[in-house]
Amino acid sequence: MPDALASWGCQVLGGCAVIGDHSWQHRRSRVVRVRDQGGAQWVLKQHQDQDRYHAERDAYQQWVRALGSRAPRLRCHEDGLRILLVSAIPGEPAPWPAPWPAPATPEPGSIRHATELAMHRDAGEALRLLHDAQPPLACPDLGAAKTAELDQLAPQAAGLLTRRELGFARSEAAALTAAGGQDLVPCHGDYTPRNWLADGGTVRVIDFEWARLDAPLADLARLHLGIWHARPDLREAFLDGYGYGRHLDDTAAATLRGCAAVMAVWLIVKAHLTGQPSFEDACRAALGRLMARHT
Secondary structure, rough: HHHHHHHHHHHOOOOOOEEOOOOOOOOOOOEEEEEEEEOEEEEEEEEOHHHHHHHHHHHHHHOOHHHHHHOOOOEEEEEOEEEEEEEEEOOEOOOOOOOOOOOOOOOOOOHHHHHHHHHHHHHHHHHHHHHHHOOOOOEEHHHHHHHHHEEEEEEEHOOOOOHHHHHHHHHHHHHHHHHEEEEEEEEOOOOOOHEEEEEEEEEEOOOOOOEEEHHHHHHHHHHHHOOOHHHHHHHHHHHHHHHHOOOHHHHHHHHHHHHHHHHHHHHHHHHOOOOOOOHHHHHHHHHHHHHHHHO
């Protein structure tokens, strides 16, 4: 651990021992699991980026408690050092089938298939709890809001995507205006199995550094771009758990598509800036699949 993180953690906990490093390869944050002198386990997370720290701190303070035992609880934080101390929660990283090659659907009725369906159904239930953490706020024009997001990305995206790709994303974002007013709710912002912990039949949720107010369907964009393209059975289970039913109506499907197009551009830019070429290629392929289905 960096000295500042270790020193702060031990001071708050009255002594601790590091028992695991869970930092991601991109190293935009440092994440370690520690054990205090009483045997309780905690997670220390230090952000490099001020915005990501504030987003996660605020999410814990305002919204994450709505998840109850499905998410860590914030014990304390240090704004100057951008450190969060949260409780360690049970569970193992959820399986995340890679989109390429397309993950095969297990034999219907098999234990594996039932387990995967149950996990995605429960993940849908967990997300609904987060989205209901506060009363929704009205957004009169989601299309204008998503177009503004693309405008902010444009200088960086221009060198990474073709004019056709950017034009597709912009047209899908602009089309959201036709759906009329939308509600904005507390969203996770990076809701994929890599941020789920599977604990028996319960999905617990971690990593809220991209949390913000957004359209509910925007939180499904990562799944729509990823594993759902080859696993509609998982999509149906998730939607059922969330409360949509097993399918989206035409308006909701168009909203998800528009949010996913903007998300794909953002992911490509993010992957490039953080030096993740394989992830960048996967995101570009996801955008290509989206375009192939809807152009």
